[in-house]
Amino acid sequence: MRSLIAEDYVTPEGEFVINMGPQHPSTHGVLHLKLWLNGETVNKVEPHLGYIHRSIEKMSENLSYRNFIFATSRMDYLAAHINNEACALTVEKGLGIEAPPRAKYVRTIISELTRLSSHQLWWGCTGLDLGAVTPFFYAFREREAIMEIMEETCGARLTQNYMVPGGLMVDIHPNFQKRVKEVLTLIKKNFNEYDEILTGNVIFENRTKEVGYLSKEDAISYGVTGPTARASGVSCDIRKWFPYSAYDQVQFNEILDTGGDCYARYMVRMHEMRESVSIIEQLIDNIPEGDYQTKTKAVLKLPKGEFYQRVETPRGELGVYIVSDGAASPYRIKYRSPGFSNLSALPVMAKGGKIGDLVAIMATIDLVIPDIDR
Amino acid sequence: MNIPLLYSLSGLARTIHIWLAGLISNEMLLLTTEMVIMGISLIAFLVLLCFFLGYMERRVAAFMEIRLGPNRVGPKGTLQIVADTVKLLLKEGLTPDLSDKFLFNLAPLIVVITSMLVIAPIAFAKDFQLWDINIGVLYVSSVSSIAVIGILMAGWASNNKYSLLGAMRSGAQIVSYELSVGLSLISIVILSGSLSLSDIVYSQSNGWWIFKGHIPIIISFVIFVVASTAEINRAPFDMAEADQELTGGFNTEYAGMKFAMFLLSEYINLFVVSAIAATIFLGGWMPFHIGGWESFNHIMDYIPSFFWFMGKTFFIIFIIMWFRWTFPRLRVDQLLSLEWKYLLPISMVNTILITVMAIMGWHF
Numbered sequence: 201m202r203s204l205i206a207e208d209y210v211t212p213e214g215e216f217v218i219n220m221g222p223q224h225p226s227t228h229g230v231l232h233l234k235l236w237l238n239g240e241t242v243n244k245v246e247p248h249l250g251y252i253h254r255s256i257e258k259m260s261e262n263l264s265y266r267n268f269i270f271a272t273s274r275m276d277y278l279a280a281h282i283n284n285e286a287c288a289l290t291v292e293k294g295l296g297i298e299a300p301p302r303a304k305y306v307r308t309i310i311s312e313l314t315r316l317s318s319h320q321l322w323w324g325c326t327g328l329d330l331g332a333v334t335p336f337f338y339a340f341r342e343r344e345a346i347m348e349i350m351e352e353t354c355g356a357r358l359t360q361n362y363m364v365p366g367g368l369m370v371d372i373h374p375n376f377q378k379r380v381k382e383v384l385t386l387i388k389k390n391f392n393e394y395d396e397i398l399t400g401n402v403i404f405e406n407r408t409k410e411v412g413y414l415s416k417e418d419a420i421s422y423g424v425t426g427p428t429a430r431a432s433g434v435s436c437d438i439r440k441w442f443p444y445s446a447y448d449q450v451q452f453n454e455i456l457d458t459g460g461d462c463y464a465r466y467m468v469r470m471h472e473m474r475e476s477v478s479i480i481e482q483l484i485d486n487i488p489e490g491d492y493q494t495k496t497k498a499v500l501k502l503p504k505g506e507f508y509q510r511v512e513t514p515r516g517e518l519g520v521y522i523v524s525d526g527a528a529s530p531y532r533i534k535y536r537s538p539g540f541s542n543l544s545a546l547p548v549m550a551k552g553g554k555i556g557d558l559v560a561i562m563a564t565i566d567l568v569i570p571d572i573d574r
Numbered sequence: 575m576n577i578p579l580l581y582s583l584s585g586l587a588r589t590i591h592i593w594l595a596g597l598i599s600n601e602m603l604l605l606t607t608e609m610v611i612m613g614i615s616l617i618a619f620l621v622l623l624c625f626f627l628g629y630m631e632r633r634v635a636a637f638m639e640i641r642l643g644p645n646r647v648g649p650k651g652t653l654q655i656v657a658d659t660v661k662l663l664l665k666e667g668l669t670p671d672l673s674d675k676f677l678f679n680l681a682p683l684i685v686v687i688t689s690m691l692v693i694a695p696i697a698f699a700k701d702f703q704l705w706d707i708n709i710g711v712l713y714v715s716s717v718s719s720i721a722v723i724g725i726l727m728a729g730w731a732s733n734n735k736y737s738l739l740g741a742m743r744s745g746a747q748i749v750s751y752e753l754s755v756g757l758s759l760i761s762i763v764i765l766s767g768s769l770s771l772s773d774i775v776y777s778q779s780n781g782w783w784i785f786k787g788h789i790p791i792i793i794s795f796v797i798f799v800v801a802s803t804a805e806i807n808r809a810p811f812d813m814a815e816a817d818q819e820l821t822g823g824f825n826t827e828y829a830g831m832k833f834a835m836f837l838l839s840e841y842i843n844l845f846v847v848s849a850i851a852a853t854i855f856l857g858g859w860m861p862f863h864i865g866g867w868e869s870f871n872h873i874m875d876y877i878p879s880f881f882w883f884m885g886k887t888f889f890i891i892f893i894i895m896w897f898r899w900t901f902p903r904l905r906v907d908q909l910l911s912l913e914w915k916y917l918l919p920i921s922m923v924n925t926i927l928i929t930v931m932a933i934m935g936w937h938f
Contacts, residue, residue: 209735218735226818240739240906329818331809331903337639403810403902555739555819556905 211236215243222251226329226559229569231543233558240554245547249573256574260533265291265365265500268530273359275537276571278318279513281310281350284363289444290509290520291365294502299445301488303367308446309380309483310353310362311511312476316387317346318514319473322566326466327398329563330407335398342390345383352379365500367493380484384477391474399470408462412549412561415460422548423541426516427472428565431457431464438512450482462557465564499528515539515566539572583880584701612704620690624841628655630888631895638899665830670733673827677731682828682835684724689842692718695771696849699859699880703772710771711759714850715752718805721839722748725807725814725824728836732827740823743906744807744814750913751804751811757921758798761791761928762854775858781865782857788936790927795855797921802847803894804909806840810901813909844891852886859883 210216216237222230230251236244256275260268269287273280285307292298299307320339327335347357352373354362362369398404414424419432429436437454439447455471457464502524510519516538523532542565549565550558591608598604629644629652636643644651669675695710697703707713722745729741763769765787766777777783783791804811815823825836852858859879863871904912930936 216735218739224821240743327902331812331816331818332901333635334639334899337641341640397900398902401902403904403908406908407902407905554905554907556816556903559819 214238220558226562227569228325228562228567231567231569231572233546235555235558237555240556242550242553242555242558245550245558247543247546252570252573254570254574257533257535261530264528265502265530268533269364270361272535273361274570275535275574276513276515276518276539276568277358278321278568279314279515280358280360281314281362282511282513283518284361285311285445286509286511286513286518286520288363288365289511290507290522291500291502293509294505294507294522294524295365295496295500297366297494297496299367300491300494301446302490303492303494304446305483305487306368306372306492307363308450309480309487310350311445312479313346313349313380313383315514316473316476317343317350319469319476320346322469322514322563323394323398326560326563329559330404332398332401332404335394338390338393338397342383342387345386349376349379349383352376364493366496367491369493371492372487377484377487380480384480384484387473387477394470399466405463407556407560408466408564411462411553411557412564413460414545414549416458418545418548419460422545424516424545425541426513426538427455427468428465428516428542428545430455431468432460433458436517438510438517442510444509444511446483450479452479462560462564469566501526501528502530510536513538515568515571516542535574537571537574539568543567543572583699587702616690616693616704620693620842621838623845624838625655625659627841627844627891628658628837630891634892634895635899638896659834662830662834667830667832668827670827673733674731677727678827679832681724681728681731682832682839684727685721686835686839686842688717688720688724689839689846692846693842696846697772697775697853697858698883699878701772702880706770706772709769711763711769711774711854714771714846715756715759718843718846719748719752721843728828729824732824734827736820736822737824737826740814740816740820740826743816743820744824746906747807747811747813747909748805750910751801751917754797754801754913754917754921755805757918757925758794758801759850759854761787761794761921761925764925764928764932765791771853771858774854775860778857778860781863782855782860784855787928788931790924790931791855793924794921794928795851797917797924798851798855799890799893801913801917802851803897804913806843806847808840808844808894809898810903811909812903813906816903818903844894845887848887848890848894849883851890852883856886856890857882858886 216239218235218237220233220235221227222232227233232248232251234246234248235242254274256271259271263271269284272283272287275283288299320343324336324339327333327339350360351357353376354360354369414428414432416433419429419434424432424434425436433456435454435456438444439452440454452475455468455475457468459467502522504524504526507522507524508519510517512518517536518538519536521534521536522530525531546561546565549561553561590611594604594607598607632654633643644654647654647657669678692714694705695703695707695713725744725748726741729737729744732738762774762783765783766774768774768777778786784795807814813823815825820826825833828836859882861871861874861877861879861882863874
């Protein structure tokens with residue numbers, strides 16, 4: 201029989217050491233957190249990465265400008281369309297072309313549908329992480345309707361590939377507008393149920409209010425973006441600051457909150473879902489007729505230089521940085537993924553909280569591990 | 575009060591006794607035979623009950639979660655739970671390498687045996703009780719608290735950090751919530767003047783305590799349901815398991831029938847606390863009567879007392895399941911502050927109020 205090593209359990213300072221993950225229900229994937237506990241209180245958190253590293257960036261150096269986009273659907277799999285859009289926009293920037301207006305509108309609608317479905321999954325998982333199982337099924341009811349639209353549009357439900365350099369891969373399905381409107385009606389009707397089952401619950405408020413506080417200064421210095429940063433009062437919505445696709449043609453509010461706690465992050469996302477619905481409503485009836493794709497050469501070659509494009513994914517700012525040496529595939533590629541920076545603020549937020557708080561914080565940062573570790 | 579019964583379990587028990595007495599003349603042997611029959615039928619009843627509760631929980635959960643629940647194995651999915659039991663029976667009863675093997679295997683037995691023991695003084699129907707002990711309430715509250723030893727043992731012996739944390743949480747939780755459960759029970763003991771569960775049921779023949787006892791008894795009923803939900807480690811108080819935090823807590827390392835023992839005891843405990851709540855607050859097997867409505871009361875009397883008891887129990891079981899599938903989980907410090915800062919002071923004041931009520935005779 202092997203003997204027990206005391207240091208595996210307790211540090212000389214009397215802290216209880218626990219490895220949370222890489223297989224753990226609430227790390228949402230293969231994230232490994234090393235915890236130093238004092239009873240139930242978290243003294244220190246150390247995220248360990250590398251369990252799902254597929255070197256997508258290195259792989260892309262050997263793929264053509266048309267092909268490398270498809271690998272990005274496997275990064276943030278809840279926002280595959282938005283990842284693809286970011287890459288397509290970067291390549292378009294390099295080629296000096298623009299997508300036709302029809303493609304721009306459809307891209308925006310699809311992006312917002314993606315944001316809705318991603319936030320719905322997040323909402324369900326947040327409930328699940330806090331111990332309420334039922335919200336998960338409510339969230340999946342609407343998400344399923346959106347997935348069916350995605351399936352009809354591009355043939356895939358999870359790792360979708362629809363945005364290509366120059367526009368869209370194929371034109372939208374004739375049913376597209378009708379079905380999107382149906383889904384919006386369903387979602388608007390069911391928002392009240394979301395609030396009834398989770399938002400107004402006293403246990404939920406106790407679990408999230410004044411938990412996992414992230415100050416505005418910390419949010420900026422850790423490079424936190426997206427709803428997580430906006431809940432701390434940092435205005436960082438790329439759709440507002442650097443509009444792309446058709447975002448300059450719609451009216452919407454950037455949701456800001458100053459709470460900085462889990463509840464603020466929760467409320468920002470809840471309001472963002474309503475904003476997404478409003479954005480889609482403004483665009484869905486006005487999709488211009490015309491081409492869905494600009495004509496491009498069979499083999500794309502970017503001119504020598506560096507190109508950068510950022511987009512707003514449901515988790516924050518996704519940046520695509522391409523260095524080209526004039527060949528048919530990128531010389532170097534780098535993704536600035538939102539999840540990685542957001543995760544780096546986790547030790548600050550979780551310090552001094554309980555284990556339950558750590559779970560609530562991870563849920564409200566909305567971690568997607570393949571996005572953190574590419 | 576004369577309650578006519580068309581068919582009663584006590585009559586059945588008497589018939590069996592007379593039949594056996596005709597067969598066996600030896601007094602000692604007769605008693606032993608009867609106890610063996612009783613034990614076997616009790617275990618069979620509990621296993622069937624747990625099958626039903628497992629099925630009910632899945633259907634209730636599915637009903638709340640806009641899905642169907644089990645509906646493939648057997649009619650309406652009723653045999654799904656049997657299939658699951660067969661699966662658990664066939665699984666290897668794994669004992670982790672570095673665990674304390676003796677305690678690890680003992681813990682599930684302690685947990686399941688204590689929850690079965692608590693069944694003894696419960697009156698299932700009119701004059702149908704395994705053991706009419708004169709300190710029934712005291713017996714129930716003391717025996718049920720032994721279960722925490724089993725849970726602590728399971729957490730410690732598993733040699734798993736999460737199990738240990740879960741067990742420690744569970745220890746703190748059960749010991750705290752025992753107090754509120756005890757004080758709520760005492761409120762009825764004060765009013766009825768007896769610790770015997772059958773006496774408490776008979777004291778409600780002219781009205782259930784929840785109707786007779788005004789607002790203080792309603793408060794202690796609510797506290798009893800909340801605190802006993804916490805005591806049996808069910809959501810939203812399932813700190814000890816807390817899948818999302820502790821990956822299953824004290825039963826992380828258990829598999830096969832050893833795990834099924836914990837599951838069995840969870841359902842038996844659920845039944846026991848609901849049965850106790852039904853017995854002391856909702857009149858046990860007493861039918862529902864409205865003063866003055868003679869014909870209505872007469873019709874109510876025709877429903878067998880066993881069904882009255884089970885109906886009330888399952889009503890409370892449904893409420894506890896409803897909690898589980900709609901509430902998020904509390905945090906461990908909030909759980910303890912709920913007990914020590916709110917429930918316990920309220921039940922203390924409530925007990926004083928009820929004592930005054932009993933002295934002044936302010937109840938019906």
